[in-house]
Amino acid sequence: MNLPLITLLDRMNLQTESHPVCPRTLMVKGIRFLSEHTERLKKDYLYIGPAIPKKAEYERGTAALVCKLEGEPGFFAFQLSEGEEVSYILNQAQDVLEEMNQWEEQLKELIYGQKGLQEMIQLFSKIMGNPAYLVDSSFKVLAIDKAPVLSEISAIWKHLVTYGYLSYDILDQMRRADEIRLMDSYEKAVIFHLDSFNNPFINYNLRWEGKIRGHLFIVGYFKKITRGDEAYADYLGRMVLLALEKDMKYSISRGKDYENFIHHVVSGTLKEKEEINRQLAPLMWDMEGRYCVMRYLPEEEDEIQTEVMCAELENMHSSKPVIMDGEIVTIFSLEGTKGIEKLEKLLEVFVEKNGGYAGLSDEFDGFYRSSVYYRQALICLDMGRELLKKPFVSYRHYAVLHLLFLGQKNVDMKMVCDKAVFRLLDYDREHHTEYCHTLEVYIRNERNIGASAEELYIHRNTLLYRIARLKYLTGVDLDDYQTRVRLGVSFYIVRYLIGI
Numbered sequence: 001m002n003l004p005l006i007t008l009l010d011r012m013n014l015q016t017e018s019h020p021v022c023p024r025t026l027m028v029k030g031i032r033f034l035s036e037h038t039e040r041l042k043k044d045y046l047y048i049g050p051a052i053p054k055k056a057e058y059e060r061g062t063a064a065l066v067c068k069l070e071g072e073p074g075f076f077a078f079q080l081s082e083g084e085e086v087s088y089i090l091n092q093a094q095d096v097l098e099e100m101n102q103w104e105e106q107l108k109e110l111i112y113g114q115k116g117l118q119e120m121i122q123l124f125s126k127i128m129g130n131p132a133y134l135v136d137s138s139f140k141v142l143a144i145d146k147a148p149v150l151s152e153i154s155a156i157w158k159h160l161v162t163y164g165y166l167s168y169d170i171l172d173q174m175r176r177a178d179e180i181r182l183m184d185s186y187e188k189a190v191i192f193h194l195d196s197f198n199n200p201f202i203n204y205n206l207r208w209e210g211k212i213r214g215h216l217f218i219v220g221y222f223k224k225i226t227r228g229d230e231a232y233a234d235y236l237g238r239m240v241l242l243a244l245e246k247d248m249k250y251s252i253s254r255g256k257d258y259e260n261f262i263h264h265v266v267s268g269t270l271k272e273k274e275e276i277n278r279q280l281a282p283l284m285w286d287m288e289g290r291y292c293v294m295r296y297l298p299e300e301e302d303e304i305q306t307e308v309m310c311a312e313l314e315n316m317h318s319s320k321p322v323i324m325d326g327e328i329v330t331i332f333s334l335e336g337t338k339g340i341e342k343l344e345k346l347l348e349v350f351v352e353k354n355g356g357y358a359g360l361s362d363e364f365d366g367f368y369r370s371s372v373y374y375r376q377a378l379i380c381l382d383m384g385r386e387l388l389k390k391p392f393v394s395y396r397h398y399a400v401l402h403l404l405f406l407g408q409k410n411v412d413m414k415m416v417c418d419k420a421v422f423r424l425l426d427y428d429r430e431h432h433t434e435y436c437h438t439l440e441v442y443i444r445n446e447r448n449i450g451a452s453a454e455e456l457y458i459h460r461n462t463l464l465y466r467i468a469r470l471k472y473l474t475g476v477d478l479d480d481y482q483t484r485v486r487l488g489v490s491f492y493i494v495r496y497l498i499g500i
Contacts, residue, residue, distance in 0.1 A: 001029065001100060001104040002027035002028070002029050002044060003027065003028050003029070003097060003100050004024050004025075004026065004027060004228070004231035004232060004234075004235075005026040005027065005028050005046065005076070006022045006023075006026070006227055006228045007228040007231050007232040008028050008046065008093065008097065008100075008228075009022065009078065010226045010228025010229070011100070012089070012093060014065075014078065014080075021076065022078070023076070024227070024230070024231035024234075026063055026076055027061070028045065028063065028097065029044045029045065030045045030046070031046050031048065031090065031097060032045050032047050033047070033049055033090060034047035034048055034049025034052070034053075034064055034066065035053075036050075036051070036053050038053050039055075039056055039057065040057045040058065041056055041057070041058035041062040041064065041075070042059055042062070043059040043060060043061035043062060044061055045063075046063050046065065046093060047062070047063070047065070048064070048065045048066075048089055048090045049065075049066055049086055050066065050067045050068060050086055051069070052064060052066055052069065052070075052077060058073075058074070060075075061075075062075040063075065063077070063078075064077045064078070065078045065093070066078075066080065067079070067084060067086060103127050106123060107120065107123060107239050110123065110243075111242055111243045117134055117143035117243060118143040120134075120143065120239070120240065121145055124145075124216075124236055125145040127236075128218050128233075128236075129222055130218050130219055130222050131144075131157070131218075131221050131222075132145050132219075132236075133145065133157070133160055133215075133217040133219065134214065134215075134217075135160070135166070135214055135215050136214045137213050137214050138165075138256070138260055139166035139260065140166075140259075140260045141165060142214065144160060144164075154199055155170070156196060156197055157199065157219060157221075163270070165260035165261075165264070167260075167279045168261040168279045168283070172257065172282035173196060174194075174196050175257065177194075177195060179194050179196055182194075183205070183215070184205060184212055187205070188204070188234050189203065189204040189216075189230050189231070189234045190203055190230065191225055191227075191230050199219050199220050201217050201218060201219045201220060201225070202216075202217065202229060202230055202233045203215055203216070203217055204216040204236070204237035206240060206244065208241060208245075214240075216233065216237050216240055218233055218236075256320070262320055262322045262329065265331075265367070265371065266324075266331070267371065268371035271368070273287070273368050276367065276368050280367055285333055285335075286335065287366070288365060288367075289333060289334075289335045290333070290334040290363055290364070290365055291332060291333055291363070291365075291366075291367055291373075292331075292332050292334060292340055292343070292360060292361050292362065292363050292364065292373065293330070293331050293332070293360075293361040293370055293373050294328075294329070294330045294332065294360045294377055295327060295329050295359050295377040295378055295381050296309075296327060296351070296358040296381075297327050297356045297357045297381060298326075298327070298328070298356045299354065299355030299356040300355075306323060306326075306328065309328060309350075310323065310328060313328065313350070316346055316350065317333075317346065318332065318335070319331065319332045329374070329377075331367075331370060334363055339363065340360075340362075340363045340394070343360075344392075344394050347360060347392060348391075348392045351391045351392045352391060352392075355391075356391065357381055357384045357385050357390075357392070357393075358381065358384070358391065358393070359376070359377040359378060359379065359380025359381035359382070359383070359384060359392075359393050359394075360377060360392070360394045360395065361373035361374065361376035362396050362399075376395040377395070379395065380394065380395050380398065381393070383398060383401065383402065387401075387496060387497075400489065400492055401492050401496055404416075404489065404492055404493055404497060405496075413493045413497050413498060414493075416489065416490070417494065418476070418486045418490045420439075420474035420476040420490075421436060421439075421490045421491065421494055423474050424436035424470060424473065427473055435466060435469065435470040435473065438452075438456060438463070438466045438467070438470065439467075439470055439487065441455050441456055442467060443478075443484055443488050443491070444488070444491075447478065447484075449463060
């Protein structure tokens with residue numbers, strides 16, 4: 001391998017901090033003894049000896065460790081402390097290089113054997129002597145060294161270990177302090193001392209096709225991090241990128257700052273009200289406010305178009321959309337609105353324009369209840385695709401159908417129906433009338449003559465005649481509440497479950 005010279009010096013416990021002139025780009029692939037007879041010093045080799053020969057030639061990229069240094073040799077030369085034995089330093093350098101070569105072989109076996117990121121991070125931690133953390137572009141943990149969390153470690157690292165992502169309030173704090181922009185601005189690994197962290201750490205930005213796909217962190221926890229660690233983190237970061245190239249599911253885009261928080265809440269894996277409230281505060285949303293949840297399945301898998309639709313949803317209403325498993329999950333705040341009706345109309349237009357299917361939950365109180373109502377949105381999405389063949393379904397209109405849909409697995413739905421519905425269906429087929437539909441509209445409009453006549457496009461007197469006639473045909477008592485409820489249920493069953 002080509003090991004950064006500064007890393008080699010660091011592993012040999014030589015005081016590299018006192019020699020900042022050593023560039024991190026100076027690499028070592030082998031060790032050579034430097035004698036007075038050496039005529040030429042080759043690139044990428046470290047020469048160790050008592051002194052630099054006066055007439056030796058050298059290539060660019062040469063480095064040497066010598067006991068006696070006179071003048072400026074024109075390349076990097078590190079003078080050893082008085083009393084250092086050349087043979088001891090030479091053996092020590094060989095041992096370090098051999099150990100680092102062994103680490104490299106283990107890393108390659110993990111990568112090409114596709115052993116997974118977690119095993120890589122565990123190995124990184126052994127190599128660096130400090131915890132290693134690998135997160136995606138939205139600061140969700142991909143792999144992590146779950147070292148014991150002691151009192152002096154910062155809240156950020158504790159949160160990564162405990163919850164598996166960096167919380168939204170912490171990200172908001174870092175963004176306001178311009179710390180994320182600062183971290184993102186570097187092409188190489190850098191040691192950071194930021195106000196948000198108690199511990200210094202190395203950050204390597206995982207860039208692919210010009211975009212940041214994640215971060216590799218090495219935290220100064222067990223031992224002090226050095227410039228040698230910083231230089232070697234460049235190599236480790238490249239190894240991570242090599243592993244990620246083999247993972248086609250890994251997303252190239254940076255998610256919303258609140259993405260992990262929303263995902264955590266709707267999936268029900270974050271239940272602590274105090275933690276939810278703490279992360280909710282930067283969103284300027286009320287813990288006890290009014291909300292609803294939508295799950296939207298786009299017509300096609302198009303990453304760029306999905307991002308565009310997320311932006312449209314965010315601008316449409318007070319909402320927070322995130323991408324989960326290729327679908328868009330959105331929590332809407334209904335504070336300051338009269339109800340959910342206006343939002344339903346906006347979403348119907350949105351789905352009609354963009355295609356696909358969407359399910360919307362009931363309106364609910366309390367953000368911490370999001371996971372319960374997220375399941376409603378999932379149910380609506382499934383019913384819209386499989387049963388109703390409707391692009392947009394709102395749970396409040398189909399809650400009864402959901403119950404019937406579940407009951408269908410155990411009960412013959414015809415048994416539940418009022419016999420009056422089947423009598424009218426038979427009569428309509430035989431006489432080409434519309435008594436069954438008339439009764440359905442009349443029940444749905446709560447026996448309002450004006451509204452029912454308008455929906456049916458008939459005169460009020462015609463409607464009154466039909467109602468009298470269907471009462472005669474079936475003997476149904478429409479003044480009885482239980483009868484009306486059963487008739488309403490029967491129409492759901494006939495229309496959606498039996499398909500008559």
